[in-house]
Amino acid sequence: MTGRLVVAGGGQAAFALVAKLRALKDERPVTIIASEASLPYQRPPLSKKYLLREMGLDRLLYRPEPWYAENKVDIRLSTTVAGLDRAAKTVTLSDGAMLAYETLALATGSTPRRLPASIGGDLEGVFVVRDFADADRLAGELQPGRRALIVGGGYIGLEAAAVARTCGLEVTVIEMADRILQRVASAATSRLVRDIHVSRGVDVREGAGLVRLVGTDGRVTAAELTDGSMLPVDLVIVGIGVSANDQLAHDAGLEVANGIVVDRFGATSDPAIYAMGDCAVLPFQDMRIRLESVQNAVDQAEAVAAILAGGAVPYEPKPWFWSDQYDVKLQIAGFGLGHDETLVRAGQREGSVSVWYFRQGRLIAVDAINDAKAYVTGKKLLETGRTPDRKALEDPAIDLKSLLA
Structure with missing residues (x-):
């Protein structure tokens, strides 16, 4: 194929797809539409080494700027795909430009769920960590002696708790379910990880939900919990999961189910459009699942690249994950x-x-x-x-x- 590949998204899956294509000597025109102002970069260190200022953004970049020109990759930063016309095989960009494609790859990722404004989610001092700008805003708040509330006992919340505690903050983790990591790990693993945090002075409250955040002059100062207690806080980090960015696909009439549904070859219900990474719902052991991991984003994207370059080997997920805490x-x-x-x-x-x-x-x-x-x-x-x-x-x-x- 020689027609243009347009990649919607500038994260790990997007970069892995394009880098693999070029490694396979596929020279088709490629345009990456990246919503952030930065070139594609690694996300896992954002909530750890980058947040602790042990690593700068320059070290997170997959490749420096000259790589894109050398590999004839057109990358457009601070831009999103605003519309998709499948019949005409064109996308409309947020800056008003229109691009024709022969193949479209949706690597749109996911968005952190935020607390609603009705319970104080819009107060100053309430954070999520998804990109480097989020991490930059939070880093200045991690001062010894301050009181941090972590809402959500999944891996993102627990990694944030570990960083905050390492920085000398007083940390409370609340998890509405009966135990932390309930959605993703066994009871045995939950107990082991809970003990790790408790031994380091974290107050872990399971079966405890958030009623509302209380603010003074627009800044969060306390949290009312479902057990009736009022907890004084200086900042809140929200880790209550993510939502797949599938609205573009939905509006274009592609099959979606809490993510963009793809087959074993990464193709959507439109054979000219593929999806990969956090936004994709893929077949796995007689199930449809969404794998929110760096490993899956890279492996699935590279498998799709091989298919686009002329291969016919389906993607067989072999999931693995990691989490660094303390x-x-x-x-x-x-x-x-x-x-x-x-x-x-x-x-x-x-x-x-x-x-x-x-x-x-x-x-x-x-x-x-x-x-x-x-x-x-x-x-x-x-x-x-x-x-x-x-x-x-x-x-x-x-x-x-x-x-x-």
Whole structure:
């Protein structure tokens, strides 16, 4: 194909798609439409090293500016796709320009859910962290002795709690569900991660929701919780999940279901349009899921690039994730949704532990806390479709490598 590829989005999936195409010697014209003012950059360090000012934005860039010109990639910053005409195969941009495409890739990502203004979500001092501008605004607020409230006990909220505590703030995490990480991890993993935060002085309140935020002169000063308590706060970080950016696809008549529905080849209900990354709903083990991870964004985008370049290999997700909290690294292989049993295995080093997930006797995921060997072993077992001997797995004296024999 020689017609223009237009990529809506300037994040990890967008960059991975274009970089892989060029690596495959595909020379078709490419235009990236990026909503941010910055060239594409890594997002995971935003809530960690970048927020702590241990890493600058220049180190987060995937490639410096000259790379785009050298690879004949037209990138338009601070611009979005405002309209899509599938019949004419054109997109209208936010600056009024119109582009024709032969292939369109939707890598529009997701948007953090915010607290509604009706409960104080618009007060000064209330933050989400999705891009570097969000992180810049929050960084100046992380001053020792201040009181931070984290709304949401998922990975984003817990990473924010770890950074705030590291900076010397008093930190309270509230989670409306019965336990933190309830949507994404087992009860065993939730307990282990909860203990990590509590041991570092974080007040973790599970089964506690937010009624409203209270402000003085437009600035948040307190939070009323569902247990009736009023908590004094100096800042609030919101981590209550994200919503897929699928409105453009919806308005154009593509199939959406809390994300843009794609097949195994990344194609939407329009064969000229593909979707990838956080915005895409893809088939996985007889389910339709949305994988919110860097790994999936990159792997799926590279698989679509290979397809566009003439390949015919479908994308088979092999999920893995990670989360850095304090000096703890949580590595996850597989997808634990629908597990009916877990096994907790102590690691060989102090503080290392892993949680193994099973469904109907088959290994489906592993969570490894400061236990790289458990992570690597679990990942290899999952990739080869093997389930380890249960008795051997239960015995911490048995080397995990033997399970791969």
